[in-house]
Amino acid sequence: MTQAPVPQSAITRAWESDFMWSFRHSPVAIVSFVVAATLIFAAIFAPLIAPHTPFEPGTLNLMNGFSKPMEANEFTGETFVLGTDDQGRDVISTILYGMRISLFVGFAAVTFAMVLGVTLGLVAGYAGGWTGTIIMRIADVQLTFPGILVAMLIFGIAKGITPIHLRDQMAIWVLILAIGLSEWVQFARVVRGATLVERNKEYVQAARLNGRRPLGIMLRHILPNVLGPVLVIATISLALAIIAEATLSFLGVGAPPTQPSLGTLIRIGQGFLFSGEWWIILFPSITLLALALSVNLLGDWLRDVLNPKLR
Amino acid sequence: MAADVLSVRNLRVEIPLRNEVLCPVDGVSFNIPAGEILGVVGESGAGKSMTGNAVIGLLDRPAHIAGGEIWLNGQRIDNLPKEAMRRLRGKQIGMVFQDPLTSLNPLLPIGEQLRETILEHLPVTKPQAAARAIAALEEVGIPAAARRIDSYPHEFSGGMRQRVVIALALCAEPSLVIADEPTTALDVSVQAQIIALLKRLCRERGTAVMLVTHDMGVIAETSDSVAVMYAGRLCELGPVREVMTHPAHPYTIGLMASTPLAAKGQKRLNQIPGAMPRLDNLPTACAFHPRCPQVQDRCSVEPGPDLEACGGRAACWFANGAGS
Amino acid sequence: MLAFTIRRTFQSVVVLLVVGLVAFSMFRFVGDPVDNMLGQERTGADIERLRTQLGLDQPFPVQYFKFLRGAVQGNFGVSYRQGRAVSGIIAERLPATLELAAVSAILAVVFGFGLGVFTAIRRDGWAANTIMTLSLVGVSLPTFLIGILLIYLFSVELNWLPSFGRGDVVDLGWWRTGLLTESGLKALILPAITLGLYQMTLIMRLVRSEMLEVLRQDYIRFARARGLKERVVHFRHALKNTLIPVITVTGLQLGSIIAFAIITETVFQWPGVGLLFINSIQFVDIPIMAAYLMLISVMFVGINLVVDLLYFAIDPRLHVGSSGVKG
Numbered sequence: 028m029t030q031a032p033v034p035q036s037a038i039t040r041a042w043e044s045d046f047m048w049s050f051r052h053s054p055v056a057i058v059s060f061v062v063a064a065t066l067i068f069a070a071i072f073a074p075l076i077a078p079h080t081p082f083e084p085g086t087l088n089l090m091n092g093f094s095k096p097m098e099a100n101e102f103t104g105e106t107f108v109l110g111t112d113d114q115g116r117d118v119i120s121t122i123l124y125g126m127r128i129s130l131f132v133g134f135a136a137v138t139f140a141m142v143l144g145v146t147l148g149l150v151a152g153y154a155g156g157w158t159g160t161i162i163m164r165i166a167d168v169q170l171t172f173p174g175i176l177v178a179m180l181i182f183g184i185a186k187g188i189t190p191i192h193l194r195d196q197m198a199i200w201v202l203i204l205a206i207g208l209s210e211w212v213q214f215a216r217v218v219r220g221a222t223l224v225e226r227n228k229e230y231v232q233a234a235r236l237n238g239r240r241p242l243g244i245m246l247r248h249i250l251p252n253v254l255g256p257v258l259v260i261a262t263i264s265l266a267l268a269i270i271a272e273a274t275l276s277f278l279g280v281g282a283p284p285t286q287p288s289l290g291t292l293i294r295i296g297q298g299f300l301f302s303g304e305w306w307i308i309l310f311p312s313i314t315l316l317a318l319a320l321s322v323n324l325l326g327d328w329l330r331d332v333l334n335p336k337l338r
Numbered sequence: 339m340a341a342d343v344l345s346v347r348n349l350r351v352e353i354p355l356r357n358e359v360l361c362p363v364d365g366v367s368f369n370i371p372a373g374e375i376l377g378v379v380g381e382s383g384a385g386k387s388m389t390g391n392a393v394i395g396l397l398d399r400p401a402h403i404a405g406g407e408i409w410l411n412g413q414r415i416d417n418l419p420k421e422a423m424r425r426l427r428g429k430q431i432g433m434v435f436q437d438p439l440t441s442l443n444p445l446l447p448i449g450e451q452l453r454e455t456i457l458e459h460l461p462v463t464k465p466q467a468a469a470r471a472i473a474a475l476e477e478v479g480i481p482a483a484a485r486r487i488d489s490y491p492h493e494f495s496g497g498m499r500q501r502v503v504i505a506l507a508l509c510a511e512p513s514l515v516i517a518d519e520p521t522t523a524l525d526v527s528v529q530a531q532i533i534a535l536l537k538r539l540c541r542e543r544g545t546a547v548m549l550v551t552h553d554m555g556v557i558a559e560t561s562d563s564v565a566v567m568y569a570g571r572l573c574e575l576g577p578v579r580e581v582m583t584h585p586a587h588p589y590t591i592g593l594m595a596s597t598p599l600a601a602k603g604q605k606r607l608n609q610i611p612g613a614m615p616r617l618d619n620l621p622t623a624c625a626f627h628p629r630c631p632q633v634q635d636r637c638s639v640e641p642g643p644d645l646e647a648c649g650g651r652a653a654c655w656f657a658n659g660a661g662s
Numbered sequence: 663m664l665a666f667t668i669r670r671t672f673q674s675v676v677v678l679l680v681v682g683l684v685a686f687s688m689f690r691f692v693g694d695p696v697d698n699m700l701g702q703e704r705t706g707a708d709i710e711r712l713r714t715q716l717g718l719d720q721p722f723p724v725q726y727f728k729f730l731r732g733a734v735q736g737n738f739g740v741s742y743r744q745g746r747a748v749s750g751i752i753a754e755r756l757p758a759t760l761e762l763a764a765v766s767a768i769l770a771v772v773f774g775f776g777l778g779v780f781t782a783i784r785r786d787g788w789a790a791n792t793i794m795t796l797s798l799v800g801v802s803l804p805t806f807l808i809g810i811l812l813i814y815l816f817s818v819e820l821n822w823l824p825s826f827g828r829g830d831v832v833d834l835g836w837w838r839t840g841l842l843t844e845s846g847l848k849a850l851i852l853p854a855i856t857l858g859l860y861q862m863t864l865i866m867r868l869v870r871s872e873m874l875e876v877l878r879q880d881y882i883r884f885a886r887a888r889g890l891k892e893r894v895v896h897f898r899h900a901l902k903n904t905l906i907p908v909i910t911v912t913g914l915q916l917g918s919i920i921a922f923a924i925i926t927e928t929v930f931q932w933p934g935v936g937l938l939f940i941n942s943i944q945f946v947d948i949p950i951m952a953a954y955l956m957l958i959s960v961m962f963v964g965i966n967l968v969v970d971l972l973y974f975a976i977d978p979r980l981h982v983g984s985s986g987v988k989g
Contacts, residue, residue: 428889
């Protein structure tokens, strides 16, 4: 401690910060981060990485169907690392493309839920009165029901409203809407709580007396305050959204077979469980598990680091 | 020495952390004879409560006794097995906590909490325990005790609850009571009553009391002797009258000057400059030297003299009355 | 107590009215009921007649009121897909779901509480740590994967237990039970574990964290300072205080078991209302969706009400009016 302070770059400072310190000292966080990052990366660059384009009917050879992993197909002699499904689609490629859809729906749904939740939370906390009461009562009623049920119901209603010939095309967007609407409540609650605390602080009162618009100031002051909890909730919501999407698709009320997500792949694979083609269901399941678990563990770690009180 | 109910020798408590070991209590020694009250004063974080918790064997992990000895009625208790220590608690050592609002279980009637304690420690039948429970409440001045026995804690005021807590601490007739800031959380109007009650009960029964507080006024009213703690160390120990009128350690002098009671006649209260050091950043040698008005070169090199060894009152090389 | 009950009941009724409005709106605005009920060959007169018959020409509030009146009497109209009364279809399938949910709930509560208390008391033990780590995996594991895994292990590989259906059933009046036959009980094992596991994990983690919180309280320190046995401290002083916050959440969890049964029933082709609901979404069978929504809301609201009253019974601080003068 007696040495002269060495000038530090911003990167070194960031690396030495408490946040990074606890990251470097948590094997769980490091492993989860590496796994999640790898999977996300693989999903984004799926068209470049995937050995086949599984959803172009022209490129498929039915003769390749049910190839076992790492074994040459008995008819065509082609080898697929993780095997193929009944239509001769390469399992690795279907997983990569499926993960793309799972992650897209997950991120989009969480972003939607976050924007909606933060906005409604701010409004409820700031406006108070009837508006606030109504928003929070809706939140309470919705919280009584499990998110997955809310998502199913919204999916069903939206499907009913969509014209029949558009249903498959719109399915992904309906899914995002349904999952997003089922997860906004947590965001709204945290933001509303913080807003209620902030609203009565002197600087907001002062701004009001000065005739300034306190809402703008509050946005500037409250948002940074709730960034930590919102980030934690967003991460945990992402894991939940990925699982919700997979569940809905597995149940046949999510991504259509023409745009299969991981859940759809598992749904397809379940049919082959009894006939011995285990690889068709196993690999998508493992991928889904790795994705959900790593994001969940990251969220858990973030919660411990950023906001121990949120437990 | 035989008359001492409690005798603490050179007690040291350590808290091992990720990359260092904190030492919230270091080299503390004192005795409490039967029927006497020892006041332990100091700022928050000085190690007063930690000392009390060490005596009753309720240090929160990872804190633990790392050195020294604790003797209770001639029995060494700091190294007792868990179960033996558990039997001792409540039976031989009673404890009164700071906040009566939180120290009673909100879901059990007070009579229930009294009876379970009595049945645990005394060889009595259930009806006898029930009778004793009512007697214990009467003794601490709860009106209509027989009728209130089945009330829940939330049905009592703060002062009344602290009386219940005292009844609980004393119901198995322990020979030592540790009272950890028993009046801090109470209304000023009630504080004096509670202190008087504690004092009366202990005098009547010959119970030794370790009274932890940061309030010099309380000590002046009740205690027979006083121990002043600073940063985990004992800096002065002596009869209350002497310490109050002729404080020896510079820290005690500062403390007295900042107490309204002792500072009567002064226009304004003095304060000791600076703040108590954090445990992870203790000054070398005498922990008080950075704030000490009488600091000399020796203080930053060598810890103050050992209270026991030199038989003196204050752990300071330059204490009033102690030459070097 | 009475005022409290009345207030809670009133709130429950409001929630049900709101849900009813949602269900009714689904009926009225999602797709055209007339379109759904008449086939391809229809005349303008047919449509008009059906509209009058269904009351679609009346003002909205009147229609809503009629819908509610029908719902209270258990009349939810006719399934678009099956052409039978929705109430009959649901009544036929409800026992299967309720039996599955009840067994799962018992599993979840018994093991959830047991393991939660265990892991809280043995906070740093290896067994508790292992359970906690496993529970984190359990929380991340989607229910349907657990089901598939169990099917693979116990049906495909070991061939011990059936992978679908509810086995032989016995009719007890209108209630068709699978609990009285060996094959019915065997068929129940895997679905019940699948459905209960997630709730058990949640209850366990909740009990653990609440109990750890309670163990940090002053009155627990004081109980220890009074020399009470650890067993008494844990089970008499800590557990009861843990129950209060846990009961609310557990109640809600048990309610959601009925909803989560949708997933389990699909995996195991369990002939309950959950499977019915999923099929109704796939085929946009609005009357069944609406009826299911109402049914599950009534159950949830009922459970919430019971939980509130239970809460009230446990916590003496909520006993308004009792001023400690008793017997």
